[in-house]
Amino acid sequence: MASVDPPIASSYFFFILLWLTLFYAFSPLLPPSFLFLFGLPPLSHHICALLSMPVQATMLSFDVVIIGAGPTGLGAALRLTERNRTSWCVLDGSDVAGGLSRSVKDDHGFTWDIGGHVIFSHYQYYDDVMELAIDASGWNVHQRESYVYVAGAWVPYPFQNNIHRLPTELREECLGGLERLTEAHAHPPAALNFEQWFTNQFGEGIARVFMRPYNTKLWTVPPSAMSCAWVGERVAQIDLAQIKQNMARGEDDVGWGPNATFRFPKEGGTGGIYRALASRLPRGRVHLGPEHRVVAVDPVRKVLTLRGGRQLRYTALLSSIPLDELLRALAVGLESATGAAPHPPLDAATCRLLADKLDFSSTHIVGLGMRGTVPSFLKTACWLYFPESHICFYRATVFSNYAERNAPEGGVGA
Numbered sequence: 001m002a003s004v005d006p007p008i009a010s011s012y013f014f015f016i017l018l019w020l021t022l023f024y025a026f027s028p029l030l031p032p033s034f035l036f037l038f039g040l041p042p043l044s045h046h047i048c049a050l051l052s053m054p055v056q057a058t059m060l061s062f063d064v065v066i067i068g069a070g071p072t073g074l075g076a077a078l079r080l081t082e083r084n085r086t087s088w089c090v091l092d093g094s095d096v097a098g099g100l101s102r103s104v105k106d107d108h109g110f111t112w113d114i115g116g117h118v119i120f121s122h123y124q125y126y127d128d129v130m131e132l133a134i135d136a137s138g139w140n141v142h143q144r145e146s147y148v149y150v151a152g153a154w155v156p157y158p159f160q161n162n163i164h165r166l167p168t169e170l171r172e173e174c175l176g177g178l179e180r181l182t183e184a185h186a187h188p189p190a191a192l193n194f195e196q197w198f199t200n201q202f203g204e205g206i207a208r209v210f211m212r213p214y215n216t217k218l219w220t221v222p223p224s225a226m227s228c229a230w231v232g233e234r235v236a237q238i239d240l241a242q243i244k245q246n247m248a249r250g251e252d253d254v255g256w257g258p259n260a261t262f263r264f265p266k267e268g269g270t271g272g273i274y275r276a277l278a279s280r281l282p283r284g285r286v287h288l289g290p291e292h293r294v295v296a297v298d299p300v301r302k303v304l305t306l307r308g309g310r311q312l313r314y315t316a317l318l319s320s321i322p323l324d325e326l327l328r329a330l331a332v333g334l335e336s337a338t339g340a341a342p343h344p345p346l347d348a349a350t351c352r353l354l355a356d357k358l359d360f361s362s363t364h365i366v367g368l369g370m371r372g373t374v375p376s377f378l379k380t381a382c383w384l385y386f387p388e389s390h391i392c393f394y395r396a397t398v399f400s401n402y403a404e405r406n407a408p409e410g411g412v413g414a
């Protein structure tokens with residue numbers, strides 16, 4: 001068996017140590033996912049691994065691991081950066097950042113959002129982040145122009161302020177509901193679910209004609225099975241005197257609401273915001289692609305397993321993935337943690353049971369890329385609601401109205 005002289009062995013050791021030190025010292029210059037792919041943590045972690053944890057040398061360890069590079073995950077990553085935290089990473093099983101807010105560009109040059117997002121907020125921090133991603137000159141600002149299509153009539157949004165556009169019978173039904181509501185409930189009782197909430201707010205007429213059919217179509221579950229805690233400021237409150245005045249004058253009243261004006265990136269769709277935001281985070285921290293899909297979360301040992309088997313250790317975990325998916329990943333992780341102490345409050349079987357119990361809906365988004373120009377009646381339209389059950393879709397968006405570059409020259413995208 002060949003032997004190695006002690007002086008030669010120590011110079012090999014020195015050389016390897018020097019190589020590792022230089023590698024880490026210059027690691028920020030390497031492409032973003034390079035270090036991660038080779039399982040290389042920041043220098044401080046690596047020294048710890050060399051000195052005290054030889055068995056775990058290939059398992060990365062972070063103070064914070066964020067699962068999901070959608071708006072929530074990227075927002076959290078930005079906050080950590082602002083607070084000068086360095087031991088964190090973001091993992092996402094998709095090839096692009098943005099989550100449900102991402103956009104795609106097709107082979108014909110049309111850009112599509114998943115559903116046509118609009119950006120509005122009254123939070124200064126949120127607005128600042130939007131401009132960190134895309135500077136002020138990169139945005140279009142639009143006046144919302146939105147309609148509800150009912151019984152052949154186009155009723156401007158907000159629906160309750162513009163019921164004069166409805167056919168007579170429906171208009172009377174909606175107005176009657178509003179009047180009865182005002183007489184009966186100067187202060188409507190607290191609603192226990194979404195169905196009760198909109199019936200208390202808008203009366204039985206508007207509930208029957210618009211709110212119930214539209215929301216049943218949109219959420220795919222009965223509104224009576226939904227909470228109303230999320231509604232907040234998104235739906236206009238009733239001003240009966242104003243509604244009657246609009247009816248008497250035949251005037252549209254469209255200015256209400258937090259999204260009466262909204263903005264949209266001139267290029268790249270909504271997803272352009274989140275791609276830009278991801279690129280402004282420190283390099284090598286956001287890891288995208290199927291190999292970064294989290295398949296197991298072991299909350300006992302605080303270890304994540306990625307598709308393909310690689311593992312990471314975390315101190316704090318921030319998940320922005322669908323709750324049922326997190327519960328299933330926890331179930332897998334808890335099974336692998338059998339025998340480890342302490343036992344968490346949930347076991348694998350309970351996690352699976354809870355995941356199965358959760359309701360969720362999904363939707364198909366269809367993009368129609370057409371040659372030509374937008375018909376004059378839709379020239380400035382943004383989005384249109386279709387509550388009636390004989391129409392199979394619930395909403396349409398004239399997406400090329402949001403930004404010229406959402407469609408190639410001479411094209412219309414909807």
Ligand SMILES: Cc1cc2nc3c(=O)[nH]c(=O)nc-3n(C[C@H](O)[C@H](O)[C@H](O)COP(=O)(O)OP(=O)(O)OC[C@H]3O[C@@H](n4cnc5c(N)ncnc54)[C@H](O)[C@@H]3O)c2cc1C
Nearest residue numbers: 068070071072092093094099100101115117118293294321
């Ligand atoms: C049709 C439609 C229209 C909408 N319109 C608007 C709008 O106009 N304005 C607005 O503000 N919002 C709108 N939204 C809502 C908005 O899209 C979401 O609120 C937002 O994307 C949620 O961000 P998130 O980061 O919490 O989650 P998500 O966007 O769902 O991101 C979660 C991320 O986790 C990743 N992931 C999932 N599982 C795993 C795993 N196991 N391992 C690793 N990664 C994983 C996913 O790939 C994804 O990137 C709309 C949504 C839809 C569907």
